Amino acid sequence: MTLKLYHCPRTRSIRVYWALEELGLDYEIEPVPFDRAWFRSPEWRALSPVGKVPVFFDGEERLIESVAVIHYLAEKYAEGKLARRPTDSDYGQFLQWLHFGEAGVGPYVTMLIAQTRLLPPEQRLEPMKQWAIAETKNCCAFIEQSLEGKQFILGDEFSLADISLGYALYLVKISGEAQNILGPRTQEYFARLAARPAWKKASAA
Ligand SMILES: N[C@@H](CCC(=O)N[C@@H](CS)C(=O)NCC(=O)O)C(=O)O
Missing domain, CATH: 1.20.1050.10 (Glutathione S-transferase Yfyf (Class Pi); Chain A, domain 2)
Structure with a gap:
């Protein structure tokens, strides 16, 4: 499995980068410039359906939405570390x-x-x-x-x-x-x- 994050400084991809580190996972970072013209380009749109960052790949599967991605990572690859179970009081x-x-x-x-x-x-x-x-x-x-x-x-x-x-x-x-x-x-x-x-x-x- 390869976890790959398209990361752009100062954007919500920080959440995913931060979680990957806190969860101790192996991952690849693909740097993306903060360039609104690039975000609207057909090349970027081919990767990002709404032209935003983060874009995250788990193998062939693409995910967007930073909060969904961090929850996914904790549940799928870190045995719920930093998350909570329905049976937890909080x-x-x-x-x-x-x-x-x-x-x-x-x-x-x-x-x-x-x-x-x-x-x-x-x-x-x-x-x-x-x-x-x-x-x-x-x-x-x-x-x-x-x-x-x-x-x-x-x-x-x-x-x-x-x-x-x-x-x-x-x-x-x-x-x-x-x-x-x-x-x-x-x-x-x-x-x-x-x-x-x-x-x-x-x-x-
Ligand atoms: N709800 C989405 C929001 C994604 C989003 O709005 N990303 C911003 C950067 S923080 C973006 O790509 N902006 C580029 C633009 O609007 O041109 C998430 O949490 O991933």
Whole structure:
């Protein structure tokens, strides 16, 4: 079996790279430039059905959706390491936070990045930026409240849910609005995640 990740710096492929490292799997990295013209090219579209990263291959099988891929890897190749079983008492919380990182906060933080970094300044709209800040802040207030008395989002143990949330928080950081959006517990939580060797490797590449 060959696990191959098409990885582009600063994008959601970091989640998959980070999980591959944390799970101790063998894998190949295929570097992809962050180039929106390339993402729309027929060559890239032949690999990526919606023109996005990550794209991941397990042998011949192609998968997209970063959170689905990290869950797949843990279940299929790491005996559920960093995941939870339906019989675990925190199974519901695990699934909630695993998906909140992309489905919950993801759309708002993506809009925030569009309005602070991705779009050329002449295409940015201040009301959209303010809306994205308010909605991201609303999601991050839930994270802040839920981190009370905890090292990681489920408690004392790091899990895939932290990988999912950690990438969303990274986008808040690089938007330049972190001071305005993240509470003190969430800032410390992100620093704890960012100190992990696997994060350092995945986010540096
Ligand atoms: N929900 C998808 C989102 C994928 C996505 O939006 N990727 C961004 C980078 S983080 C992308 O490829 N953007 C390129 C573009 O929109 O042109 C996932 O989690 O994998």
